Amino acid sequence: MLRYTINRVLLTIPTLLGVAVLVFFMLRIVPGDIVEVKLRGDGGAVTQETIEMERHRLGLDKPLMVQFKDWMVGVVTFNYGISMWTERPVMEEIAIRLELSLEVAILATLVAIMLAIPLGTTAALYRDTWIDYLMRIVTIGGISIPSFWFGMLIMLGLLAAFNWLPPITFTPIYVDPVANLTQLIWPALAVGYRYCAVTARMIRSSLLEVLSEDYIRTARAKGVQEKLVISRHALRNALLPAITVIALEFTFLIGGLVVTEQVFNLNGIGQLFVQSVSRNDFTLIQGMVMLIAAFYVFVNLAVDLLYAVFDPRIRYT
Amino acid sequence: MTIAVSDTSAVETRSRPRGPIAEFVRQQPLGTVSFFIICAMMFAGVASEVVSPYDPLAIDFVSILGPPSWTHWCGTDAYGRDICSRLIYGSRTALVIGFTSSFLGSSIGAVLGIASAYFGGRIDNWIQRVMDVLLAFPIIVLALVVVAALGKILVAGIDINLILAIAIPIVPRVARVVRAAALSVRVMPYVDAARAAGYSHARIIFRHMAPNVVAPYLIMLTAFIAQAILAEASLSFLGLGVQEPTAAWGLMLSGNASDFYRQAPWMILFPGVAISLAVFAFNLFGDSLRDFLDPRFKV
Numbered sequence: 142m143l144r145y146t147i148n149r150v151l152l153t154i155p156t157l158l159g160v161a162v163l164v165f166f167m168l169r170i171v172p173g174d175i176v177e178v179k180l181r182g183d184g185g186a187v188t189q190e191t192i193e194m195e196r197h198r199l200g201l202d203k204p205l206m207v208q209f210k211d212w213m214v215g216v217v218t219f220n221y222g223i224s225m226w227t228e229r230p231v232m233e234e235i236a237i238r239l240e241l242s243l244e245v246a247i248l249a250t251l252v253a254i255m256l257a258i259p260l261g262t263t264a265a266l267y268r269d270t271w272i273d274y275l276m277r278i279v280t281i282g283g284i285s286i287p288s289f290w291f292g293m294l295i296m297l298g299l300l301a302a303f304n305w306l307p308p309i310t311f312t313p314i315y316v317d318p319v320a321n322l323t324q325l326i327w328p329a330l331a332v333g334y335r336y337c338a339v340t341a342r343m344i345r346s347s348l349l350e351v352l353s354e355d356y357i358r359t360a361r362a363k364g365v366q367e368k369l370v371i372s373r374h375a376l377r378n379a380l381l382p383a384i385t386v387i388a389l390e391f392t393f394l395i396g397g398l399v400v401t402e403q404v405f406n407l408n409g410i411g412q413l414f415v416q417s418v419s420r421n422d423f424t425l426i427q428g429m430v431m432l433i434a435a436f437y438v439f440v441n442l443a444v445d446l447l448y449a450v451f452d453p454r455i456r457y458t
Numbered sequence: 459m460t461i462a463v464s465d466t467s468a469v470e471t472r473s474r475p476r477g478p479i480a481e482f483v484r485q486q487p488l489g490t491v492s493f494f495i496i497c498a499m500m501f502a503g504v505a506s507e508v509v510s511p512y513d514p515l516a517i518d519f520v521s522i523l524g525p526p527s528w529t530h531w532c533g534t535d536a537y538g539r540d541i542c543s544r545l546i547y548g549s550r551t552a553l554v555i556g557f558t559s560s561f562l563g564s565s566i567g568a569v570l571g572i573a574s575a576y577f578g579g580r581i582d583n584w585i586q587r588v589m590d591v592l593l594a595f596p597i598i599v600l601a602l603v604v605v606a607a608l609g610k611i612l613v614a615g616i617d618i619n620l621i622l623a624i625a626i627p628i629v630p631r632v633a634r635v636v637r638a639a640a641l642s643v644r645v646m647p648y649v650d651a652a653r654a655a656g657y658s659h660a661r662i663i664f665r666h667m668a669p670n671v672v673a674p675y676l677i678m679l680t681a682f683i684a685q686a687i688l689a690e691a692s693l694s695f696l697g698l699g700v701q702e703p704t705a706a707w708g709l710m711l712s713g714n715a716s717d718f719y720r721q722a723p724w725m726i727l728f729p730g731v732a733i734s735l736a737v738f739a740f741n742l743f744g745d746s747l748r749d750f751l752d753p754r755f756k757v
Binding site for chain 2: 430
């Protein structure tokens with residue numbers, strides 16, 4: 142187990158370094174940088190001299206390899222530099238928005254799991270009946286309806302029913318839990334629908350697989366109540382593969398948040414990312430990409446290690 | 459395999475053997491419905507000029523923010539443009555970008571996946587590490603990074619870099635699945651036979667292995683058309699995809715659409731329905747295709 146853990150942890154390093162190299166060179170393939178957007182974006186007449194000065198100030202005139210060296214040193218020492226637009230440290234820009242996005246993500250996860258387990262289980266138990274078909278339509282709807290449009294529909298509904306508009310400022314949960322939850326539950330629902338759909342589908346298929354196992358027949362044969370067979374014997378084993386999906390989808394929530402935060406006017410990680418992309422803010426894009434990738438890689442690592450803990454067959458191969 | 463399926467059904471239902479299409483219709487009613495939705499969308503996209511009642515770009519200040527009516531079925535937007543016509547032209551944008559980027563991404567992914575399985579060893583290892591790096595991003599995040607990196611190149615009103623931005627995140631996802639399928643083909647005697655006969659690597663990959671992983675490839679291709687349409691809509695919604703005045707569903711939801719929640723909810727309603735229906739149809743069709751072609755195959 143120790144050897145497996147060490148191996149698995151070491152494997153994350155090449156992936157993260159790869160991400161760092163990839164994002165650096167991708168952003169610099171095509172000429173054109175933030176200075177153009179910053180100074181000429183509004184059509185203002187700016188001399189070439191001013192542009193060169195600004196480039197020099199931001200360090201964009203250094204040779205590519207020097208910039209690359211600086212970036213890689215920064216990655217290893219957790220110093221991601223200063224945003225080229227706001228002039229504040231990248232880590233600080235991210236940190237002040239992380240709380241909001243993380244809370245939406247966690248709320249979405251809770252909602253999704255609480256709905257997905259009963260939905261997936263019912264679909265599996267009533268396989269090939271109209272309940273199963275209905276569930277199939279609902280779950281495929283979940284992966285088809287864009288989360289940002291679903292968010293807009295929720296807003297439209299809230300506006301019609303309660304004349305409610307999303308507040309402009311964010312209230313942290315420790316200041317006013319009610320205000321906080323009434324603000325964040327809606328975006329959480331919007332991004333959570335897809336999450337719930339994917340998880341429910343996974344639970345349905347893994348439960349169907351488990352239900353055909355010998356030990357389920359044994360349990361039924363020895364007279365265990367059907368309710369207990371499902372909850373104790375089948376569901377527990379079926380949830381293991383579902384954990385993978387739950388964990389991986391959690392990292393992909395950030396993708397949904399990128400678009401949905403825009404709808405609800407939330408100043409979170411997603412909105413910051415969209416802003417930095419439209420401003421060509423290289424340092425901020427690089428920092429956020431590293432954060433998102435690191436998040437994915439470590440959640441993946443945690444899932445693999447947890448799997449090895451729960452399922453001894455993996456440890457010994 | 460199709461023959462075997464229709465044979466057993468002939469025994470069960472005691473009817474004459476059916477062709478693969480009739481068999482698909484019988485086994486996958488939802489898939490058939492979704493196929494007709496896709497056909498209708500393709501027709502709207504190809505024959506936009508004929509089908510649409512108005513010019514999608516015609517500004518009409520007399521009928522700004524008009525509700526759905528007999529003259530404007532889906533209402534009009536903030537410039538008085540007919541929403542129904544814009545939806546019809548938008549299906550062209552969605553399909554062109556959806557098809558090309560999914561085709562591009564899936565094909566490159568498939569070739570990489572087969573090559574990875576065929577060569578094995580160090581090449582396999584390198585390709586897989588690069589795919590791991592690309593997999594560390596959600597589709598929309600990687601697409602945004604590519605958009606930031608490449609900017610825009612317009613060819614005939616379509617942004618080539620937007621297609622590339624959506625295709626790149628598809629590559630590693632297809633490569634991984636196709637590689638798994640190709641690994642089982644790799645050990646088949648006919649691949650060894652082809653190598654013994656002295657065929658080139660390219661010939662073995664394209665002529666001997668590729669035809670045998672067509673099922674997963676087609677399934678992934680269809681499923682990723684749905685993802686690509688969704689990604690295009692999201693990027694356009696964020697203002698980083700298709701640009702005004704081109705008609706695109708995601709774009710119709712962005713900008714001033716959200717300023718008119720109260721006065722003109724139809725501006726939000728119809729484009730969203732169009733996106734959802736299109737993505738739904740391709741997802742369902744891909745799902746049914748999977749059940750039909752290869753019931754054991756899981757994505």
